[in-house]
Amino acid sequence: MQVKMGIFLCDCGGSLKNIDFPRIGGNLENLEDVAFVDISHNLCLGEGKKAMTSRILTENINRVVIAACSPEFCEGDFAVLLEKLRLNPNLLSLANIREQCSWAHEGDVSAKALALVMMAVDRARLLEPVETKEVAVKNEVLVVGGGFCGMKVSLELSQLGIRTTLMERESTLGGQIRELEGFYGPQREAMIKAVEKAETIEIITSAEVTGVEGKIGDFTVRIKKGKKKILRTFGAIVFATGYKTEVAAGDFPIKPGVNIISQQRLAQLLQAPTPEAKPETIGFIFDLFDENSRFPTLATLNGALAVKQRWGSEVYVFCKNVKVDSEGVEKLYREAREQGVVFFKFDEKPTISADDDRVKIEAKDVLLGEDVTLTCNLVVAEEKFLPSEGTEGLSSLLKIKTDSRGFYQEENVNIYPVSSERKGIFFIGNCRGDLGLGRVLTDIFSVVSRIRELLSPGVVEEVDRVKVDSQKCVACLTCIRVCPHSAAQLVQIDSEKVAADISQLACDRCGICAAVCPAKAIKFEGYSDEQILAQIEAIGAL
């Protein structure tokens, strides 16, 4: 199709006085493929748009170049306008002559403005329409992990009428709340019952994910349940695989007969009937190994208060910093102190030694400036908060990066709170770091919202922007290895040829693949090599 271009220059109400619009208009008029150059005062307002519409229609142009303010203000608007005029919105090329030209410099900048418009003109010549089509999505979600988080998400989704498959590695649902029952109350049983009763929730226990292929709206998941292999498709996948805690024997002098226990064990002891010989003195200790976790503070405060209430023991806490930056924790801390719990804060690691059944903690308290020695009947040791078993394997299987502590989800503010670098794969709850119950609930609602937006309409829009020329593709797998969103895959083109293919739904439009392709087989419409080089050449030609 013969290129026929219309150029609209906007002088922003006549305020861009350091640009000589008639002059650059004159320079542009005689260019090849240019049908007309219009100078407007207010393209973005009703009047300007009206004039523009009639010009586009009467001149029957097929490329639109607009030199005006930043695309931030006008790109979306003009794209909508073009669509209304049945012109593909990709046939629009903008020159930012306000923010990045008139406002950025003093004195006459007509020459620069002309250069910017020429760049846009040369790019516009090479633009091609970008097609959009609707693709059906599978209205079914896989939730991995049958703990509190996974069950709650399944229940919420079932209320939306979205079918869920809830998968659990263990033979029963419940996850960590089984252990921490004392803190969560009887809602666990009720929750499991509700999940089991829900018609739209299918439960698969003793199973694990062994493969995930495909893209958002259409993931193919391989599940292994004993010897049985299950192949299913889902529109989205939610991982709620939780965490694990660990008290390493090497870190504490743990031996038979010595009363050093984990925080979880304490929770269990507190469940049981009160022992006859109540421990008189109990020491809690944390911040020895991991100073960046909220979990030990919460467990200690809850544990210390429960001990005070049930056993009336003397309670001492040794730590570096009390992590009070969650809702209500400062209050809990104050209550503990009011109940007589004594806090010692150390900078250097205390020494812990076992003497028969008693445990001695020696520390230098920085607030008192004195050495403190305490002999306890029972010491509740810090638990390391760790990614749950299999996190590493699953993350490499999914091609999802973990954070510096090995939890799911890369430390990148763009993907918070529940998303990941792969569209349609979500991580919620403590499998993405220690959140605490308040933040876990927020995660659950967040992911439900994301899935509702994604699956409820039944279809998603697919924009065909990054394309592989299968004739040029040499199937070197480079794009598949570099794509940060796992959008590239190898497909069979015909009986002989295999070539890479970019899934438009999974693609997040970064263009990394187009840059690395050694065969130059990938075209990112709008930012193709030709279109970028045309702009460089336009600068060179002036």
Next chain:
Amino acid sequence: MNGEIIAFCCEHSAYVAADAAGKQGLHCPENLRIIRVPCAGRVDIIHILKAMEEGAAAVLVLGCEDGLCQHLTGNIRARERVNYSEMLLKEVGIDGRRVAMFNLAANAPHKFIQAVNEMNERMKELGEGK
């Protein structure tokens, strides 16, 4: 071309910062020519070399801060490519300092101006054009 600085700007960060600089009236050298890219990771070595061939005094690649790229590795790859281009230019007798990568966030117009000015100063030292 008369000694322009061609700056490839990521539309998530540097391009927005450039706009913000204009809005705040922070001035930058007039020889700056911005080419908008979807991510610094889109900028290919050939784009940098072609810019030099066309007579640019310098080429800037401006991407998101390290650890902030929406595509996780786009800015890291861009930096590697800039380093590689430096080497390729040195091979053919052109000062590698004519190519540089800077990282900045969308809300850092001052950093944008600083990067462009730094490059402009460097050009004065190296001589405009090649």
Next chain:
Amino acid sequence: MIVAERKPMEEIIQMIAPYKKVLLAGCETCVAICWTGGEKEVGILASQLRLARSNNGGKIDIVEATVERQCEKEMVEELREKVDGVEAVLSLACGAGIQTMADVFEDKPVFPAVNTTFLGRPEGEGVWLENCGACGDCFLDRTGGICPMVRCAKGILNGPCGGTRKGGKCEVDPDKDCAWVLIYNRLKKQGRLDLMYKYYPPKNFRAVKRPGKMEAIKA
């Protein structure tokens, strides 16, 4: 596949110094896959050569082209028109490709822009490892599919050498794995450790007569 590396720039510049119009020919098979001679690298080298020339005040016209397999006469033939218009050809293909080019266009000087280095396979993004020495006498059946001739720094046939480092690393290069540790572990996994006890006589390097030639039965 064949792995090649671009030659040092100075060498290339010298080779084509006398010419003003050159065809830069890439290949879309092995060298494209190992990021040395595909369309992208052709573009980069062309640009570099133009910059080098103009930096010295001169000018060079470079015609860029890639063919699907430069080692095939029929495919190289497609370039005839382009070759006719230039003074010399610079090829980014492997040694076989460069020679095909030279054979087809006998009247034009054909220069190599790459050094063909080894037969290998990709280890990950942008990394290739040598795997095969094309010795003509394969005995991977006895070594668990790992070739000690190329993957052992000393090329020892009856290894390991005794200098293996902790963690199964090579004495010569601590970054590389000791091939014989890899072989041991592989055979152990397969329950074939008895193969480790066997002695293999020195290899017959005359298995492939130079120049090598292979004729398949044209059935």
Next chain:
Amino acid sequence: MKTNKSIVVIGGGIAGITSALELANGGSTVYLIEREAQIGGQAASFCCKATEVCSKCSVCLLPQRLSEVASHPQISILTNSTVTGVSGGLGNFQVEVEQKPQYISPQNCIACGMCVEVCPTTPKAIRPPSPEAVPYSYSIDESQCLRLKGERCNHCREVCPTDAIAFEHKLERQQLNAGAIIVATGFDVFNAREVGCLNYGRYPNVLTGLDLERIFRNQGSLKFSSNGKKPKKVAFIQCVGSRDENHGYCSQVCCKYAIRLARLIIYQNPDTEVTIFYIDLQTAGKGFAEFYKECQESIRFIRGVPIEILEAPSDRVEVRFENISEGRVERENFDLVTLSVGIAPREDSWELAKVLGMNLGDDGFFDTKEPFNSVETNVEGIFLAGACQGPKDIPDSIAHGISAAERAMEVLQRCK
């Protein structure tokens, strides 16, 4: 009565914007009500704290969201507006909104700036928006404008190319019908003047964290505006307006912003000495562990919060703090002291609480129906988003905003 599916979001900060976008993308019609002339809230005045790497402060997430909101067809933004009354209930709220006169129509203003050139007053009565402002339109300061003071000046109106200026604008009241309401009114930065002994507002080199954010944002680097000098010795004092007798909570953001700012200061001027006085360092959270570890080498951390700040010779201030191990009071001079002020409930929270029939918690933030479920309130159909419910950093506010939107959509879906 039929359920109204539109939703009113009160407050255009990061949480409110996130809620609005989430709702609009989910298909709802949203009215976003903002009391100021521009949306963006507190985060709009924060700075980027990246050094050679991103410090994950999330402030840069705002601009993109702002422009998304601005161009979203399903979101109507009402700036300069406050909610004055609410009646009805879940599925059918009537929300009374009062909009102050703006004098410049944001729909027509193209931000060309010609009006400023002709404005005769000093300082100018007509002002440009901040760079990321949404809507990006000029505003008139009533107290400066000659015309609004009754004089005959008409300069701006004469030059305005789009007839955007309308002095006849009056206070407008309108009623919005909505199925649910999301309250995202944010927080007040603690007023450091309340702590007399720290002498904020008296000495020019005692600043708050917010002041420092603004300096970095507006100037790009830290220097005193009076003499252009860069401070060589800087202190941060934590927990100003948090964890004290009047504030029974941790503000959750101050340790992180202080450490990030400290790191930025050192990055820009490597010979600056920075000291942070603290009670308990809050170093938990995704991505913060590594960052904190690096900072331990370059920043001096002292446990204990200073007692007093006094004037010292040569434009410095003296900080008095307890040296616990020595058991005496130490004095040390600094070029700059930054008070890490906390998050306080908005002073006018109770007014809105009264209008909406909501409860306030002990600390003055809006109360939730049950502990842990931090988005639902005692009024069915009214939800909370962001720091109006309790201190939150930007990522938490975003997550909270999404959650509030989800709950609102869920409840509206249930009532047919």
